Amino acid sequence: MRHCSVQVRGLLxxxxxxxxxxxxxxxxxxxxxxxxxxxxxxxxxIDILILPAIERLKDKGRARDRATAExxxxxxxxxxxxxxxGKDPSA
Numbered sequence: 001m002r003h004c005s006v007q008v009r010g011l012l013x014x015x016x017x018x019x020x021x022x023x024x025x026x027x028x029x030x031x032x033x034x035x036x037x038x039x040x041x042x043x044x045x046i047d048i049l050i051l052p053a054i055e056r057l058k059d060k061g062r063a064r065d066r067a068t069a070e071x072x073x074x075x076x077x078x079x080x081x082x083x084x085x086g087k088d089p090s091a
Contacts, residue, residue, distance in 0.1 A: 001028050001031065001039065001042070001043060001045060001046070003024065004020075004053070004054075004068075005051045006045070007057055008050055008054055008057055009053070010015040011053040011056045011060075012050070012053045013055055016050075016052070019049060020046060020050065021078060023042055023045055023046050023049065024046065025042050026042055027039045027042035027043060029045070029065055030042060036042065042087045
């Protein structure tokens, strides 16, 4: 069975995580029994189950990117304000 990343697992709700762990256990058992045909179906269910957590991870990344852009913009504005004062910013 393919596990999802630690970051994605960390964003699963308690209910999703319980279901994920159960499906992983069932899938691993099926693989041990060489029932790869059934394990494939379990893996597809896991892939569907983790989609909301993947979206939450993407949203966190987008929020972080926005915050970084805002911070850089504020630095640029502060730098421009310092130049507009007629003062030498290096002094």
